[in-house]
Amino acid sequence: MFSTRIRRAARGALAVATVATLSTALVGIANAAEKINIATLAFVSSAPLFIAKEKGYFADEGLDAELTFFRAAQPVSVAIASGDADFGVTAFTGGFFNLAAKGALKVIGAQLHEEPGYDGSAILVSNKAYDAGLTKVEQLAGHSFAISQVGSSFHYMIGNVAEKAGFDLASMQLKPLQAVPNMIGALKTGQVDSMIIVPHIAKPLANAGAAHIIGWVNDYVPYQVGGLFTSVRNIEERRDVVAHFVAAYQKGVADYRAALLATDGNGKLVKSETTDEILKIVHKYVYAEDPEEKAFPKIRNGAMFITKDAKLDVADVKKQVKWYQDRGYVSKDANPDDFIDTSFIPPLDTK
Numbered sequence: 001m002f003s004t005r006i007r008r009a010a011r012g013a014l015a016v017a018t019v020a021t022l023s024t025a026l027v028g029i030a031n032a033a034e035k036i037n038i039a040t041l042a043f044v045s046s047a048p049l050f051i052a053k054e055k056g057y058f059a060d061e062g063l064d065a066e067l068t069f070f071r072a073a074q075p076v077s078v079a080i081a082s083g084d085a086d087f088g089v090t091a092f093t094g095g096f097f098n099l100a101a102k103g104a105l106k107v108i109g110a111q112l113h114e115e116p117g118y119d120g121s122a123i124l125v126s127n128k129a130y131d132a133g134l135t136k137v138e139q140l141a142g143h144s145f146a147i148s149q150v151g152s153s154f155h156y157m158i159g160n161v162a163e164k165a166g167f168d169l170a171s172m173q174l175k176p177l178q179a180v181p182n183m184i185g186a187l188k189t190g191q192v193d194s195m196i197i198v199p200h201i202a203k204p205l206a207n208a209g210a211a212h213i214i215g216w217v218n219d220y221v222p223y224q225v226g227g228l229f230t231s232v233r234n235i236e237e238r239r240d241v242v243a244h245f246v247a248a249y250q251k252g253v254a255d256y257r258a259a260l261l262a263t264d265g266n267g268k269l270v271k272s273e274t275t276d277e278i279l280k281i282v283h284k285y286v287y288a289e290d291p292e293e294k295a296f297p298k299i300r301n302g303a304m305f306i307t308k309d310a311k312l313d314v315a316d317v318k319k320q321v322k323w324y325q326d327r328g329y330v331s332k333d334a335n336p337d338d339f340i341d342t343s344f345i346p347p348l349d350t351k
Helices: 002-031 044-054 073-082 094-101 127-131 153-165 180-188 199-207 232-237 239-260 275-283 292-301 314-326
Strands: 034-041 063-070 087-091 105-110 122-126 144-147 173-176 194-197 211-216 226-231
Touching (some): 044 063, 073 087, 105 232
Parallel strands (some): 034 087, 144 194
Antiparallel strands (some): 105 226
C-alpha cells in the first residue's frame, strides 16, 4: 500500500511537471514573436498592412508588427535605410532609388499600380485656376503645381503626364511643400494651381467644391506607384522574417482585392461579401474621425489597384529609374537589377 501511494505521488508530480513544462513552452512560444516595425502612410494604399495586422496575419506568421506613420514617402525609405523601421510600403521617389543604389534598400513586392478601369491618382486644379480657364490637362503649361519634394512621386507623375499631354514640364512652376496636408491646403486656398493626389483625397475635395478634377494619371501613363521594401541587412540576416512578412502582406492584399476591387461581368466595381468587414478595418486608420457612413464611401473611392500577390511591375520601375537619371535626380550608377529582389514574390508578367 505504501508503494502504491508512492507511485500515485510520483504520477502526480510527473503530471505537475508536465503541465509546468508545457506552460513554460507556451509562454516561450508567445514570447518568441519577432518584433517588426513597418513604416508607411495612413492612406487607403496601405490597407493590406492594416488588414494583415487587424486580422492576425502577422501574428499567424510569428510577427509582432507595429505600424509607424509618416506624412510623405521619402521619410519612409529613410527610416528603413537608417534601421528605424524594418519594412516600408509607400510610393517610389528619386530619393528612394538613390538610397537603394547605395545598397541600403531592397524592393521585394508591389504597392499600388495605376490600372485602367480602376480609380487612380487624380489631376486636380484649384477653384481659382479653374474659374480662370484651366479646365484641361493640356492647359497646365505655365501654371504652378504642388509636389511634396523635388524628385518625389508627384514630380515623376506630372513629368510623365506633361510628356504625354504635349507640354514642357519646365514651363510649370513646381512648388515643393514637404507634405501632403500642405499641398492640399495650398490648392484649396489657391496658392497653387494644380496637384496630383490619390482618389480618396481627390474625390472628397471635388465633391465638396474645394477643387476640380480635370484628368487621371492612368489616362496618360501605366505606373507602378510604389513598392514593398526592406533593408539589405534584413534580406541577408533575417530572411525568414522577410518571408513571413511577405506571406502576411499577401494575405492582406488578397482580402483587399476581394473586398474592394471585385467587379461584375462588365468590369464594374461591385460590393462583395467581405466589403463591409474590410472597410471597418481600414476605417480604424483612414478617416478614423469620420462616422462610417461618411468614411466608407471615401475609402471605397480611394481603393486603387494592387496586383495579385503584390507582384511588382519591374519593367516600369526600371523606366522610373531612367526618368530620374535623365534629369539628374538619381545617380547614373543606380541599377534596378541590384536592388529589386524577386525571390520572395515573382515579378508581374506585363507581356
